[in-house]
Every structure is written in C-alpha cells, then in structure tokens.
Amino acid sequence: MSQTRTLxxxxxxxxxxIGFGISLLTWIYVIEPxxxxxxxxxxxxxxLWVNTLITGTFTVVSILRGFWVRRLxxxxxxxxxxxxxxxxxxxxxxxxx
Numbered sequence: 001m002s003q004t005r006t007l008x009x010x011x012x013x014x015x016x017x018i019g020f021g022i023s024l025l026t027w028i029y030v031i032e033p034x035x036x037x038x039x040x041x042x043x044x045x046x047x048l049w050v051n052t053l054i055t056g057t058f059t060v061v062s063i064l065r066g067f068w069v070r071r072l073x074x075x076x077x078x079x080x081x082x083x084x085x086x087x088x089x090x091x092x093x094x095x096x097x
Contacts, residue, residue: 007073007081015069019062026061 031054038050046054 004081007078011069011073014073015066018069019065022061022065023058026057030057 034053035046035050
C-alpha cells in the first residue's frame with residue numbers, strides 16, 4: 001500500500017520539525033564549540049574549510065535524519081495506520097450489513 005497524502009504531509013512536517021531541533025542542537029553543541037576552539041567567533045568571515053565543515057556537518061545530520069524518519073514512517077506508522085484503516089473498513093462493512 002502506498003503512503004496517503006495525509007501521511008506524506010505528516011511525515012514532511014515531522015521531518016522538518018525534527019530537523020529544526022537537530023540543527024539547533026548541532027549548532028549549539030558541535031559547530032559553535034569548534035568555532036570557539038579555533039577562535040573564529042567574532043571574525044567577519046570564515047575560511048573555506050570552516051564553511052565546508054559547517055555545511056558538511058548539517059548535510060550528514062540531514063541525511064541521517066531523513067533516513068531515520070522515512071524508516072519510522074514506513075515501518076511503524078504506515079503499518080499501524082494500515083491496520084487502523086482496515087479496522088475502520090471492517091467496522092463500516094459490518095455496520096451496513
């Protein structure tokens with residue numbers, strides 16, 4: 001069974017919300033300490049390697065998050081919602097007859 005539009009929207013909102021929280025925590029606990037350690041805080045610009053480190057870190061975190069959320073929806077939520085929709089359909093059929 002393919003994913004419904006509602007479940008797709010729910011997955012996208014969940015993924016984005018989790019991404020916002022993870023990116024904030026990544027900035028606070030990973031990126032900012034690196035910048036402070038190398039004394040880049042307060043400078044007007046970062047060297048290319050720092051920009052690459054920041055972008056690479058967020059890219060890896062985003063890929064891992066997207067994979068995790070997709071697996072969560074495909075394995076658990078999709079199965080549970082499919083079971084629920086079958087129960088509702090059975091209930092509707094039994095009610096009519």
